[in-house]
Amino acid sequence: MISPTPSEAPDSAVANVQTILNEHPFSGFQWVIFALCFFVVLLDGFDTAAIGYIAPSLLAEWGVAKPDLAPVLSAALFGLAGGAMCSGPLADRFGRKAVLVGSVLVFAIACLASGYAHDIRTLTVLRFVTGLGLGAAMPNAVTLMSEYCPDSRRAMLTNAMFCGFPLGAALGGFLAAWMIPHFGWRSVLHLGGIAPLLLVALLVVLLPESVRYMVAKGYAADRIRKPLVRIAGSAVAGVQRFVMTENRAAVDGKSGLGVVLSRQYRVGSAMLWLAYFMGLVIFYALVNWMPVLFKEGGLSPKTATLVAALFPLGGVGAVFFGWLMDRFNANRIIAAGYALTAVAIWWIGQEAASLGWLVVSVFVAGTIMNTAQSSMPALAAAFYPTSGRATGVAWMLGVGRFGGIAGSFLVAELTARQLSFSQIFTVVAIPGLIAMAALIVKQWASPQGGAERQSPSQAADAGISASH
Numbered sequence: 287m288i289s290p291t292p293s294e295a296p297d298s299a300v301a302n303v304q305t306i307l308n309e310h311p312f313s314g315f316q317w318v319i320f321a322l323c324f325f326v327v328l329l330d331g332f333d334t335a336a337i338g339y340i341a342p343s344l345l346a347e348w349g350v351a352k353p354d355l356a357p358v359l360s361a362a363l364f365g366l367a368g369g370a371m372c373s374g375p376l377a378d379r380f381g382r383k384a385v386l387v388g389s390v391l392v393f394a395i396a397c398l399a400s401g402y403a404h405d406i407r408t409l410t411v412l413r414f415v416t417g418l419g420l421g422a423a424m425p426n427a428v429t430l431m432s433e434y435c436p437d438s439r440r441a442m443l444t445n446a447m448f449c450g451f452p453l454g455a456a457l458g459g460f461l462a463a464w465m466i467p468h469f470g471w472r473s474v475l476h477l478g479g480i481a482p483l484l485l486v487a488l489l490v491v492l493l494p495e496s497v498r499y500m501v502a503k504g505y506a507a508d509r510i511r512k513p514l515v516r517i518a519g520s521a522v523a524g525v526q527r528f529v530m531t532e533n534r535a536a537v538d539g540k541s542g543l544g545v546v547l548s549r550q551y552r553v554g555s556a557m558l559w560l561a562y563f564m565g566l567v568i569f570y571a572l573v574n575w576m577p578v579l580f581k582e583g584g585l586s587p588k589t590a591t592l593v594a595a596l597f598p599l600g601g602v603g604a605v606f607f608g609w610l611m612d613r614f615n616a617n618r619i620i621a622a623g624y625a626l627t628a629v630a631i632w633w634i635g636q637e638a639a640s641l642g643w644l645v646v647s648v649f650v651a652g653t654i655m656n657t658a659q660s661s662m663p664a665l666a667a668a669f670y671p672t673s674g675r676a677t678g679v680a681w682m683l684g685v686g687r688f689g690g691i692a693g694s695f696l697v698a699e700l701t702a703r704q705l706s707f708s709q710i711f712t713v714v715a716i717p718g719l720i721a722m723a724a725l726i727v728k729q730w731a732s733p734q735g736g737a738e739r740q741s742p743s744q745a746a747d748a749g750i751s752a753s754h
Contacts, residue, residue: 365417398479
């Protein structure tokens with residue numbers, strides 16, 4: 287870092303943006319950012335899971351076989367992967383806000399159009415376009431939120447924001463159980479398009495650009511000061527130069543994908559990808575197929591949908607994990623969560639004959655699994671420096687989306703091979719153990735691994751400044 291000398295500016299004219307975030311109370315302005323990002327992720331979860339809840343209706347109305355649903359169930363996931371992997375580098379170059387607003391607009395229009403599809407092929411294409419927008423939205427919401435958080439509460443607040451995804455997926459199930467009998471399956475997709483269109487207007491007006499991004503890109507001090515005044519008030523009124531310290535080592539001359547694949551980050555990046563991949567194998571295998579599996583197990587369509595909706599609802603436990611991650615080793619905490627996930631998923635397969643225990647097992651498994659999975663973006667955001675953070679988070683989410691694709695096809699293949707109810711859930715539990723192992727390797731290969739803070743002196747070595 288090149289620090290300003292006394293001749294360049296007095297100390298009172300220089301401020302560290304992260305110090306401002308750390309030392310001032312979490313403001314109403316920051317809660318607005320939190321709420322906007324939360325609703326982006328909530329609608330992301332709603333639109334992503336909606337196809338699973340309408341799947342039984344598609345079987346009945348269009349007369350397709352269950353294996354024929356695999357392409358439409360996974361089409362959005364291909365789009366999610368592509369959208370995420372493209373949006374990260376774009377956000378690290380052009381800014382978080384622009385990419386976030388554009389991506390929400392894309393998935394809103396595409397989801398709304400999906401409600402007018404009249405054959406499986408058209409719906410598959412529109413779900414792919416929806417996925418492009420969904421995939422680009424989530425990593426930028428996570429990144430922007432994390433860059434407005436104080437260090438001591440970053441994981442907890444980011445996890446709380448990310449809880450919007452499983453809550454949105456669960457909300458889709460509860461609404462679908464009510465809307466489909468009254469208004470038809472298309473109404474679920476119409477709602478999934480109209481709500482984010484309204485959100486786009488709020489994002490344009492209320493959402494700021496990431497203050498850390500603006501410092502990293504050398505924006506004028508007046509522009510950086512504007513959102514900070516709403517956090518720190520007059521404390522930043524006279525600041526002429528803003529600086530920033532990194533808790534993770536920067537990579538000289540590199541940004542975006544260059545940071546993610548650099549020597550010091552590549553092993554950790556690969557393990558983040560593998561863990562998130564395996565988590566999404568579980569999530570989408572169950573969210574997309576549980577309504578169908580439970581219906582075949584003897585439940586009515588409405589009951590099957592309601593019980594399946596309990597699985598993503600459990601993600602609210604991520605707030606507690608975030609609190610633990612801010613205080614202890616995040617890699618080990620999430621690894622333990624994935625280990626418990628494997629046990630809980632296996633348990634679901636043992637309770638086919640008892641509705642009461644099936645409800646309990648689905649909720650417990652969902653709480654543990656979604657708590658671990660929803661904690662991964664905060665882990666990734668802490669692992670990378672600002673110059674590669676959006677790309678790092680986006681690529682973990684993007685590569686991981688192929689796990690969702692694999693999960694959708696996995697259950698389709700298992701049902702085609704006529705595995706029993708308990709055997710299907712036993713197979714689906716195995717990725718939880720693989721995800722646990724990946725995070726143990728990440729911790730072993732990179733002891734700090736994003737889970738331990740650097741000392742102030744170490745952080746100061748990675749500073750960036752922006753001036754008037």
